Amino acid sequence: MKDLDHLKLPRAGETSSRFTKEQALAAQKFHQTLPGYSVTRLVELPALAKELGVKDIFVKDEASRFGLNSFKGLGGSYCLFHLLSEKYGWSGKVESFAQLKDQIASLEEKPKIISATDGNHGRGLAWICHLLGLRCEILMPAGSSEERQENIRKLGADCRRTDGNYDETVHEAERFALENDWLLVQDTALPGFEKVARFIMHGYLTMALETVER
Template identity: 35%
Template sequence: MLFKNPNATHAPYPVELAGVLNRETAQKSKQWLSSWPLLNANATPLCSMMGTAHALGIDMLWIKDESKRSKLGSFKALGAPNALINLILKHFPSLDAEKILLGEYREQLADFAVVSATDGNHGRALAAAAQSSGCPCTIVIHAQVSQEREDAIAEYGATMVRITGNYDESVEEADRIAKENGWIVVSDTSYEGYTEIPRDVMQGYGVMAAETAEQLEAQQQIPTHIILQGGVGGLAAGVFSYFWEQYSSNRPTFIVVEPSQANCLYQSAIQGKPASATGSVDSVMAGLACGETSKIAWEFLQPCVDFFALIDDEDAIDAMKQLAHGEHGDKPIVGGESGVAGLALLNKLAKQGQLKEIGINRESSVLVFNTEGATAPALFQELTGLTAQEILVKQVK
């Protein structure tokens, strides 16, 4: 399903939005995070997928591979840590930002407790950043979060709380726990009266865009289309805002893709305001299984996303297999359930003869983001027939 957003504009990046998210602050976040040992020192690869591009009937396809970002396995390694640094600086302004995640202020931060709800990756990144800095951390998970994902978060020393409801109910529980204990919520979704920390999470995601812009510039390339995953909207807002500011009124076509049953951004586009999903929300794409739109993210998405699109779980699984097995002669990639959504959409539209509806043709250059690797290794192997390690071995042959 496709929805063309009537509110999308190709005007220059608005000054009022630049006051919230901008390229200068993204570069500052990039510098702060560069000292964290859990992140790889180099930029994640921008992979040219020429075989897949040919199969799709387009000129170029790039995949920004966030599975290579860190052992945490996803782009979330940029958002929560950046927000935590900003939060700590707000309460302890004399600290050196680049030393916080090195653990040099453990004694001062021993009682600075944080809490968050998660589907997996955000909570894991926050737990890791809190452990590195010395902050106590509690993570709330919901009924659909697998034991495998819970264990991956607990590995970083977080106190785990599991509820019987869904993701949105876990967000409410994290807020309740924070108020009860005087802790601070570090969430990637915003709601009434809570926007500053989600903004800093989104700004961390801008690091991906900054890297990608530099990589594309080195190739003297500009994408015609950029596709990003939905979720609550924070990733898309953090990345699209950077490219909108970078390219101004000549920006690429921006597209957001979500699971059919977790379509809160799609519904927001139809209604013209932040809205809730109409489906069950539960999806194999766990990182995108969100039912409520982030209000601050929507301020960026409503005026810049040209199309909103939906895919099914089977579309994502097929794309995972395609990347894992290196189909069409491309180098194999460890693409997780949520990570492959952009490619899954391209495949679906190509099969249905709908690429032209979003302006994609044989001259188009498309950029997608593999936002996670095998963050649930057992599930990944079950769905693809390969382990992440087997794919990594193939990558170097």
């Protein structure tokens, strides 16, 4: 039997070393420098809370986040910030969106970005690549809607459907990235790319921090 210790939840009162307050603060610090950043609202649902017999229920409404109708821009932007900082040795020197954009503009050859998606992750990644002036290609599985493809194309990314399902499309993006030296910004923890997915998840911590700071 495989070791499943990594799947165990921490005991009550403990926190995971993979997701800390410090990481949340770092993500929020970067996100606050993004064009259009604002704290999304918490919507109270008193009727549902009463029905379930709890004190309060709140829903974090991410529809207004960066005009993307989704929270996914948080993960892709923060991950790309980290990947580029590591690739070019900018860690500790570049801390904001404006600094990141300036450094990218100074490169003779700009990195190219690829990912697979069934919708919102690809849209969020296309958005940040557009803002940074980076070429971005998004692969979508067979059967994906034309509307979702168009939403991504409107943000300046190349977007095409593959002949495979979601998992096959993810591996196609992985193969392309490895063979062509593109950056894979994938929210699936592929072997050898686990830190990419972790950076994306760290980006989502901004939502948690906004919630507790409300």
